[in-house]
Amino acid sequence: MPKITENQVLLKMMKIGICGSDIHVFHGKHPFVTYPLTQGHEVSAEVAAVGSNVKKFRVGQKVTVRPQIVCGECYPCTHGSYNLCEKLKVIGFQATGTASRYFAAEQENVIALPDEMSFDEGALIEPLAVAVHAxxxxxxxxxxxxxxxxxxxxxxxxxxxxxxxxxxxxxxxxxxxxxxxxxxxxxxxxxxxxxxxxxxxxxxxxxxxxxxxxxxxxxxxxxxxxxxxxxxxxxxxxxxxxxxxxxxxxxxxxxxxxxxxxxxSMMYLEEDYLDAVKLAQAKKVSLLPLISKNFPFTEYQKAYEFIEESKEKCMKVLIDVQR
Ligand SMILES: [Zn+2]
Ligand SMILES: [Zn+2]
Structure with missing residues (x-):
């Protein structure tokens, strides 16, 4: 169980989506990243605890994570384009990913999801934010x-x-x-x-x-x-x-x-996440038809192999972290 600081939120991870970049890492073909590494960057979770400075989130709330760790000091960061931070670390690539039962996230990376949104849909907000930014x-x-x-x-x-x-x-x-x-x-x-x-x-x-x-x-x-x-x-x-x-x-x-x-177009900003949540909530996009299969946490590698075998007949595969 990770310990949280006063500005962190403890997340009980629910679903993790697998994307093409994860598979590149799996095959040792990612240009910047190799194992050993904890993956997981398309996520939905439930707030399990909040640090003493965290006012925006409450225990039991549904959330997702914007997986960008930025320096806040470089030119892009000080000019509103922190998605292009010169020292950008992406959670699940250059920083420890969310593929664990519990994960400690900085509160600035946590994004609220509506109560009525399923965890499956919540895990697709990250790729939807990619689309919104584009x-x-x-x-x-x-x-x-x-x-x-x-x-x-x-x-x-x-x-x-x-x-x-x-x-x-x-x-x-x-x-x-x-x-x-x-x-x-x-x-x-x-x-x-x-x-x-x-x-x-x-x-x-x-x-x-x-x-x-x-x-x-x-x-x-x-x-x-x-x-x-x-x-x-x-x-x-x-x-x-x-x-x-x-x-x-x-x-x-x-x-x-x-x-x-x-x-x-590369990644997203927080406002793209907020717009992605709104689009999904207003049913202006449908996310559920994109989910091909769920695998339990213990079958992470099988999920990767399934994606390999079913290439053209597979959209999104999710890991059910608590199963
Ligand atoms: Zn991805
Ligand atoms: Zn920066």
Missing amino acids: IKKARDITGKKVVVLGAGPIGNLVAQTAKGMGAEKVMITDIADWRLKKARECGIDICINTAENNLGDAILANFGPDKADVIYDCAGTNTSMGQAIKYARKGSTIILIAVFAGPATVDLATLNDHELDLGT
Whole structure:
């Protein structure tokens, strides 16, 4: 049982979501992090105790954790972009993760969840906050036509968030029908398999000659970024969210000639978490269809193996920490 300081909250961990970066660590392929390490950064929990300075939270309350430890002193930190802290440590990567029955969190990292939200949904607020941050990077999404390349968990949530925050039309693409079916289940109307359909034709057919205002690359391959640049309207915006495996080979001449705005999005701020909670609470996004399976805490490795075996037929796997 961890001891808490006066500014910490003791959390009884309930659910932990597993994401692609966790699996990279598992295989020794993460660029910055290796075992031994305690993982776990997509979480829901119940407050078990609070330090003497903690007024915002009460015992028994449902919460999640924003897994960023920042210095508070560098340029990004002092200019409102602490997600880009020069000394950023992410809980579950460069700092001890939450994969334990109890976890001591600094109160500034704890985010309240509504009582009616399930712990399963609560564990998906972290990836939803990734999507919220990415949508805000395109400035005001209201009334925009949006294409999301890649229908994995992040692509799915970006598409749902675009719609939830007021986009006029949202198209999502993938080469796996199963993922597109999931997107449809989550309310995305235009789901295109780009192994069978030309993306440029699909954009024209669904959005008309003005094409898309914003294209999100949630696949992170030369193919996806190449398509984004090729089929974007002149002067439109492309935002990269996925992590490229290495240096990219893409058509920068066209990017420049068409004056495309290429932006990026990395993690989130506290306000993105708060907006993510609001979106989920207002049912503007649906999180439960994304959960493929729960595993008990003692079968952590089996959960990783399950994800490996069921690659294209699996969205989010959760660890049920108290089971
Ligand atoms: Zn993650
Ligand atoms: Zn900093």
